[in-house]
Amino acid sequence: MNTETAKKSVLVAVGVIENTDGEIFICRRGASQHQAHKWEFPGGKVEAGETVAQALARELEEEVGIRVTDCRPFMRIEHDYGDKQVTLDIHKVTAFSGEPHGLEGQPSRWVPVSELHSYDFPAANSPIVDKLQTETGN
Ligand SMILES: Nc1nc2c([nH]c(=O)n2[C@H]2C[C@H](O)[C@@H](COP(=O)(O)OP(=O)(O)OP(=O)(O)O)O2)c(=O)[nH]1
Numbered sequence: 769m770n771t772e773t774a775k776k777s778v779l780v781a782v783g784v785i786e787n788t789d790g791e792i793f794i795c796r797r798g799a800s801q802h803q804a805h806k807w808e809f810p811g812g813k814v815e816a817g818e819t820v821a822q823a824l825a826r827e828l829e830e831e832v833g834i835r836v837t838d839c840r841p842f843m844r845i846e847h848d849y850g851d852k853q854v855t856l857d858i859h860k861v862t863a864f865s866g867e868p869h870g871l872e873g874q875p876s877r878w879v880p881v882s883e884l885h886s887y888d889f890p891a892a893n894s895p896i897v898d899k900l901q902t903e904t905g906n
């Protein structure tokens with residue numbers, strides 16, 4: 769594919785927020801959003817001039833009201849939905865202040881890693897759930 773025909777991928781900063789019990793915080797996407805009603809790890813598009821870490825901190829503050837104090841790169845996933853191509857740059861958020869909650873009215877919950885597979889995530893997320901379960905031996 770040459771540069772004229774290559775589809776532009778949207779870079780998305782995604783946070784896998786973990787608590788001290790090893791649970792992960794997930795949210796449900798809204799009706800008007802791309803991949804509507806699917807569960808997700810909170811995050812959003814990286815804006816011009818931002819690093820992924822800066823975008824992650826901003827999005828997690830806006831969407832779930834926490835301040836990230838420690839995170840580490842987890843994985844990167846390219847996925848083509850047909851109507852949209854995304855690059856998910858996923859970080860594990862291992863320390864934060866505040867208690868995450870859906871600031872935009874979105875349903876949210878803490879879920880044990882062993883139960884993540886029973887939630888309907890966007891197709892791009894399968895490798896994330898697989899890696900989390902492998903790491904924790906679930
Ligand atoms: N945040 C998030 N986005 C995901 C996940 N999996 C997945 O395929 N995506 C896709 C869905 C969207 O096409 C894109 C993220 O866009 P978004 O709607 O969260 O972006 P945003 O927060 O900046 O939203 P907006 O300002 O456009 O309303 O990435 C996931 O686990 N978390």
Ligand SMILES: [Mg+2]
Pocket residue numbers: 810811812813831
């Ligand atoms: Mg978002």
